[in-house]
Amino acid sequence: MIKHIVLFKLKDGAPESVERTAAVLRGLKGKVEQLVDLEVGKDILRSQRSYDIALVATFASLEDLEGYQVHPEHKKVIEHMQEVRESQFAVDYEF
Numbered sequence: 723m724i725k726h727i728v729l730f731k732l733k734d735g736a737p738e739s740v741e742r743t744a745a746v747l748r749g750l751k752g753k754v755e756q757l758v759d760l761e762v763g764k765d766i767l768r769s770q771r772s773y774d775i776a777l778v779a780t781f782a783s784l785e786d787l788e789g790y791q792v793h794p795e796h797k798k799v800i801e802h803m804q805e806v807r808e809s810q811f812a813v814d815y816e817f
Contacts, residue, residue: 723758724781726790728812729773730803739806740764740774746802747777753795756786773811787814 732739747762759780765772781787790796803810 723817724784724787724814725817726777726779726781726787726812726814728777728810730775730777730810731773731808732775732806733808734806735768735774743802743806744775746799747775750779750795750799754790754793756781756790756793758782758786784816 730743732743741764744762744764748760750757751760757779759778761776761778763776763778765774765776779790781790
């Protein structure tokens with residue numbers, strides 16, 4: 723199994739903007755067959771070092787993660803994220 727974790731800092735950290743983008747990310751659920759599980763969480767501390775949104779996706783294999791990366795629904799989300807994000811960090815690991 724593979725965990726894919728991405729943290730997003732948005733250009734506009736207003737609660738409405740964060741919720742709108744979190745909803746876009748949650749929209750992947752049920753549309754990308756490679757996803758075993760998907761969690762999207764909004765930061766609650768809102769400290770200086772905090773990122774606005776965390777995405778945690780689970781895949782059965784590295785091949786499924788690679789398929790997700792090029793999936794048309796994921797590419798739509800990438801387009802949105804390129805417009806709204808200031809920065810992001812990701813980690814992928816096997817468990």
